[in-house]
Amino acid sequence: MLPLNREQITAAFLKSNDQSEALQVPELASVQWSFLDYFGWVHPSGHLGFVVLSSPNDGQLRGIRMSRAKRSAKKPRMEMCSWCHHVHKANGTAMFTVQVKGSEGRHSLGNVVCKALDCSLRIRNLVQPESFMRETLYQPAKIWRMQATMHKWLGRANQL
Ligand SMILES: [Zn+2]
Secondary structure, three states: OOOOOHHHHHOOOOOOOOOOOOOOOOOOOOOOHOOOOOOEOOOOOOOEEEEEOOOOOOOEEEEEEEEEEEEEOOOOOOEOOOOOOOEEOOOOOEEEEEEEOEEEOOOEEEEEEOOHHHHHHHOOOOOOOOOOOOOOHHHHHHHHHHHHHHHHHHHOOOOO
């Protein structure tokens, strides 16, 4: 994706009518934008996740706020990210939930996603360890699949 500055990121959330109080945009100087398909970060509290991506409908930036819950598994077990399909051995994912816009908080949609929202780096094999289950699918197809999944999810939540 193209590099974003702090103003653009904040504006993407304001446009979505999102209260920006909890929005703590991380340090952007070290972000390698060319490796990213979406920009995601986790609030220091660990209870919120944020994603900025361009809408497939109009190409404009959208800021999506999600609640984030750790998944507690009694036994270590493999977990797969529903966006990038990275398979974690244990404790690698979190439940991210987005409100359905217009439902006044009555409806929400959850997804099990890499807990640090670093799917783009995982698709490009820039994070260790590698996926526990290797896929033969080539990289552009993985990116396409991830974007399609995110668009479908956010579309159902009226967030795109
Ligand atoms: Zn992922």
